[in-house]
Amino acid sequence: MSTSALSATDLEDALQAVLKQGSLVAEDGSHVVDGLEPRFIATPYSAAELAAVLACANEHGAAIIPWGAGSNMMLGNVPERYDVALSTARLDRVIEYEPADLVVTVEAGLTLAKLQALLNKHGQFLPIEGPLDATIGGLLAVGHGGPSQQAYGRPRDWLLGCRIALADGTIVHTGGRVVKNVAGYDLSRMMVGSLGTLGVIVEVTLKVASLPAREELLLNTHADKIEACDAIRAGALRGLALRAACVLENKAAYWLSGPASAVERTRRELYEAHDGETERMDAEAGVQFGGALAVHDASDLEFRATVPPSKTAPTLQEFEACSRVLSLGIESACYPTVGIVLAWLSHGDVNAYASFIEQTRRAAVDAGGSLVVTRAPTDLKARLDVWGETSALSLMRSLKQEFDPKSILNPGRYVGSI
């Protein structure tokens, strides 16, 4: 049944029947995605209740957008339709934590802040960055590597297993609590980065890491961004104790991390290799360093390009040249050791932005990488696929058909408007 043919009363009655009282409310403007409002917000108390909402939506052909903290809802193509925002806010329990095994199992709606607070008490942490109110389910559904990717890998590397509520309301358990677990396809990791289009993550088991003994931040000022990129690459090739390294304006920012002796050696080497101004900050500043990359609200458009690390500086140069030709404002943060360029554009119109994305995406693809538009005005989104092209699209469509044949989960928002 299409959404337009769907009666709001039928859907409301059906949802009320499977949810506890107070778990279903009418939209109040708080769960808008690309200008679309859902009819209802459902906030179930348990995974079973959440699965029942999915079964009910599937039966009625109602479109669902899973909702964690809502901090990254700007990512994705414009939804095809949207009936229910399905919040994981009440799925926030810690199921099991065994510090001696460095493994924790939590519900998907637990926030990063709460999880880190628990782990920190035992000298441990989860090396995935994001806003502190982001949920673990949301972080995994987005699945981007952040600043610490250089030292700790990507979010999928920390996932051992998960429970997923599928579109038809069945709950499946994939993976386990040990590093090499059950035989078969690794369905847990397929959920990472799938943006909630294949199922709703309701519970996850994660590996965690020990907190580093020492952390600090060093900022070296360079003549320009390209010199800063080159300095970071040279440092990384010497095997310094770095958790992350980023170019912000004309500064090379180094997040030093590890045993005290390794951090001291790294600081000494970075001082010696640099002629210009240097600023040293404490570990707390390192956390703010991650935060400095938060949304640039004044910009109209945000994107993320991933290229081979050696191509980071030339790619950034191409992006800046293109912005000059189109008279656009550009700010960027780039990670030359992992090949990520984040950029924010302003002072343009839809035509200029569309032209910029077309040209820079081609440059990123020619360099062996890709470009994803992570935030854009709705009228621009309507003109392009924010994800770019992929040769695996038909395979992805088959997977989507298998997992969600009625396309009720985040319809239209993923690659190729899946």
Ligand SMILES: Cc1cc2nc3c(=O)[nH]c(=O)nc-3n(C[C@H](O)[C@H](O)[C@H](O)COP(=O)(O)OP(=O)(O)OC[C@H]3O[C@@H](n4cnc5c(N)ncnc54)[C@H](O)[C@@H]3O)c2cc1C
């Ligand atoms: C400074 C900074 C650093 C960051 N670093 C990282 C990083 O290292 N790694 C990274 O991944 N991201 C990073 N991010 C972005 C971050 O991913 C998102 O802001 C966050 O993951 C979203 O969490 P959320 O709970 O707000 O999800 P939401 O915004 O609520 O949801 C995001 C998407 O996931 C879907 N979704 C939400 N919950 C579930 C679920 N339980 N099951 C299935 N689908 C679901 C939603 O439908 C939506 O499409 C960073 C952001 C900032 C500002």
